Structure formats: structure tokens, C-alpha cells
Amino acid sequence: MLADDLRGMVYIALKDLKAYYFKAPNISWGILFPFAFILAFAIRNPGDLRALVPGLLGLTVLFGTSSMEAIVIVFERRIGSLERLLLAPVRLPALLAGKLLGGMTFGLTVTLVVLVVSLAIFGSSGTNWLILFLALLLSATAFSAMGAFVSVAVKEVFEAQTLANFIRFPMMFLFIRFPMMFLGGVFVPLASMPGWLQAFARLFPLTYSVEALRVALFGGSWATAALDLGALAVFSLVLFALAVYTLARRIE
Amino acid sequence: MIEAIQVQGLTKVFTTTKDRPPLRAVDGIDFTVHEGEVFGFLGPNGAGKTSTIRMLTGFSQPTAGTARLLGLDLDKELPRIKKRIGVVPEASNLYDELTAFDNLVFAMQLYGVPRAERKARAESLLERFRLSEKRDAPFAKLSRGMKRALTIAAALAHRPPLVFLDEPTTGLDVMSARNLRQMIATLRDEGVTVFLTTHYLEEAERLCDRVAIIVKGRIVALDTVAGLRSGAKRKTSVEMTLEGADGQSEKKRLECDDGVESAVQRLLSENNGRRVLAVDTLRPSLEDVFVQLTGLNAEVMLSEKSGKGGGNAGG
Secondary structure, eight states: HHHHHHHHHHHHHHHIIIIIISSSHHHHHHHHHHHHHHHHHHHHSSSSSGGHHHHHHHHHHHHHHHHHHHHHHHHHHHHTHHHHHHHSSSSSSHHHHHHHHHHEEEEEHHHHHHHHHHHHHHHHHHHHHHHHHHHHHHHHHHHHHHHHHHHHHHHSSSHHHHHHHHHHHHHHHHHHHHHHHHHHHOOOGGGOOOOHHHHHHSHHHHHHHHHHHHHHOOOOOOOHHHHHHHHHHHHHHHHHHHHHHHHHHOOO | OOEEEEEEEEEEEEEOTTTSEEEEEEEEEEEETTTTTTEEOOOOSSSSHHHHHHHHTTSOOOSSEEETTTTTEEEHHHHHHHHHHEEOOOSSSSSSSSSSHHHHHHHHHHHTHHHHHHHHHHHHHHHTTTTGGGGGBBBGOOHHHHHHHHHHHHHTTTTTEEEEEEEEETTOOOOHHHHHEEEEEEEHHHOOEEEEESSSSHHHHHHOOOEEEEEEEEEEEEEEEEHHHHTTTSOOEEEEEEETTTSSSEEEEEOOOOOOOHHHHHHHHTTTTOOEEEEEEEEOOOHHHHHHHHHOOOHHHHHHSTTTTTTTSSS
16 A cells, blocks of 8 residues: 555656646746846845855745645646546645645756856855755755645635745745835844844744754754754645645545 | 455545534445446535545545555555556546647556566557547547546556546447447456546436445445346336327326236237337336436436536436
8 A cells, every 4th residue: 555655646746747747938938037136136235146156045945836736736627637536546635745845846956057057156164964965855845745735725726826925935935034125224144133024034944944054054053953844844744734624624 | 365455344434614614425325346346436516426436546645544456454454555557537637738648658657567568568558449540639629528538548548446436427428438338348348447426417328337336434235237127116117109189199108017918918908900110128227216216317416517518318
């Protein structure tokens, strides 16, 4: 049974990558959108561009994993093809894990492109590769699980996009310091925010993702990185469990 | 011999809202489907056909009752059952973005068909369903009939001994529907058990070895088509077409109380001297039985389906 689940998970991910993800518009959107955001920020606030890299990577993982993931399941449910997967000898958690794997693979692929470009420009000295690897992997898992949860929680594609943006944009607002882009501010540590905003920020996985990436690229305490990676792992598990539970209720 | 499907007391109750009473979509049905037969499951919309299929294929949990498929307990051995059944839902639901070939290969990957067999099996299915020319066409670009054929092919990709077909010809043009019926007949010849739901009574009459009629969640009749016919209130009758006085033809019909021959003799004697253009024997049809049991007109049942146009059983 486990072999059936693992096989199903891998082939569902490969099918999704072929059918939905690796299309020219998705690839260009996945790479260009975060760059465009950062470029807009950089033009407005010329300064230490290197400091923007963790935010850029965090945004790329967020959009790369969750943009398509948030609509794939609701789209397949609408046209009936999700039923094919539900009827196959693959258990529901494995089915959703396959969906997550597809989103993660695509998100990490486009992030790798952005990472290579960033490191080529700014250099890689002082990078903690282990934390970087774990931060990207766990960020991709958490954001992909979030996309899956959004996708099973709604009935229509447009609702999925709306809900995904509703979740994503506050995250950007908080962690890319969206208002500061236009008010002349720069990236600042979370600690410089008011207490209530810090607490609110801790509700979103992107906070931990960007913080861990900052430690990986610029150094910092292992304790901070461990806390961030742990939080991302918890987000992944909770969002995945919620997605499985919600889908199970929806199909009955 | 192991039966393909054994169902006892199968029940599905839907609880909707607090102020509405629970809906008994399937109400304690019992039936058996023998190995290798085409079993028709007929009924009007909302009768419980799809709810029954959804329970038997593991898509939804029965509220009560038991079922065994291919000798395996539905409740305890669902994963093993899923590997041995093929399901064709009412809507053709393959992946628009994948080609016909890739859709079949993906179906095989999901069901664990060995890698070495996949390509040849996919090519063979495409050929059998007359889709070889569309091998590399995306599913979205296929005609409705081709989509239906490919959806059935995908359900057969892992060689299941039991196949569920939910309204396979609904919405198809006459030729496509005829081709699909031929394919279903071929499945039976190959020993595959087919559980078929359809709105087309002629289709059931033509394809099915036995038929169950379900109304309001209960099976009201289950027999061979011939057995159901014999229970019809309407008897076999003789219809004689005679030449009328004005050159128009006129039809006279008489029920065969004492056999066909005596009815013909009686019609001839009653219309002495008139030229007989044709004589037909009219047997009670499955439609007669259906109308008798359900109180529904077959045309009303058909009109409940949106795609009623092309799939008539005239092929």
C-alpha cells in the first residue's frame, strides 16, 4: 500500500509539472515577478541591494510554489479530473503530497535560477549552505501546503486566487515592508517593528522564511535559524493536515 | 464461483441542513452481479444510480450495508479493490493539457502497470478505440466522442476485470454512441464484467444480460431483459399494415391472447379482401416494463438529461 502511495505521489507530481507548471508563462512569471518587485524597491530606495536577496528568495519561493498550487486542485475538482486521482489506489494524504511535491519542485526550480543570479552578482562568501538548503526546502513545503489548503478550501478558481492573494499580500506587506517601499524606508529587522505588528507578522510563514534566509546568507545565530526552520516545519504539517481534512470532508 | 459484485442492504443517507429531513438516496438495496456479465442499472435522475456507483468505487462511505467486489470486502479491502476496477464517470475527465498517449500512460502509472508494458499497451488501446491518429493530440482538442472513447480506454489501461460505466453514451452523436456500444459488447466477449448505468432503455436492452431498475433508492425489478419483458402487462401483439381505400396505408394492431398465428388469422378475417403490406410482431419492450414499474415515461427520463440529443440507441 505504501509503495502504491509513493508511486502515485511521484507520478501525480510529474503529471502536474508537465500539465500545468512548466509552461512558459508560469516560468517567466515565477522568475520575473519577484525581480520586478525588488527592482521597483531598489529604484525607489538605492542602497544595499544585497540586503534584499533574502526577501527576493522568499518571495520567489512563495509565488513559485503557491501561485499554481492554489488553483490546480480546485480546477481539477471543477472539471472532474480530481475524481480520477481519488478513484486510483492512492490514499488521500499521498494524493495531496503529490500535489505539494509538484508545487515544491516548480517553486524550488525558479528559486534556484534567482539564487544563482543573486549569488553571481553579490557573491556567496559567508553563506551557510545547510541553513540555506533547509530554509528553501521547508519554505517551499510550507508555501505549497498553504497553496493546497487554499485550493481545497474554496469551490471556484477565482476564489482560490482571491484567497491566496488575501494571504500572500499581507505577508509581502509585512515582510517586504511594502509600505516602506513607497515611504522611502528600507528592509529592516523584524525587531524594529512595533510589538503588535511583530506578533501579527509571526502568524505568517514568510516571516520565518525570510529570517532563516537572512541567517543563511548573512550570518546570525543558529538558535534563530533553528526556530525559523522549526516554525516552517510546523506550518507545513498543520497546513497539510488541514488540507487533507478539508478535502476529505469536501468529497464525501 | 466468485461473484463480481455482491451488495446487501446498501444504504446512503445524506444529511443536508437541520431543518430538512435526511435524504435516503439509496435505501437498503441488494443485488449480485455475476462475473463476465453486462449488468444494467436503470433509473430516472435522482433514483440513486450515481450514489450507488460512488459507494461501490470507494468514493463515498455507505451509511449502512455491505458490499463485496471481486470477492473483496469494500469496507476492509478498498485499496485492493481500487487496483482491480476501472471507472468511467459520466463526464469525460482526462487531462486537457496531456496528449491522448500521455493520458493513457499516466493512468497506467497510477495503477502500477510495469514501465516496460506501458508504451505498447497505450498504443494498443489507441488502436482499439480508433484513436491512433490522435495519439499526440491534446485531450482538449478531441471531439466529444473521441474524449469519451479515450476516457473508457484510460479506465481499461490496467486491465481491470470489473468496469463501471456511468452513462457512457450520453451526449454522443449516433455514430460515436454506436461505436462505444460495440466496444462495450467486446468487453463482455473478453470476460470483463461491466456495470452500466444508462438512460437509454434500448441501449440496456441491446447490451445487458441482466437489468436492475432503481426508483427512489430502491430496486423495484431485477431480471434478464427477457424476464422483465415477460412480466410486462402489455402482451405481444401483431401489427398489420393494410392498403387503405384512398391509397394510404392503415395499421391495425391486435394483442396475441392465443398466439401470434391466431392473431394474424383474426386480423386477416376482419379485413377480408384488403391488401396486406406488412405484418410485424410487437413484443413488450424494456421501456414498457420501465414505464409500468416507475410510472415515468421514458422520454421524460431522457429529457432530464442535458445531452439527450445524440446518444439515442439507434445505432
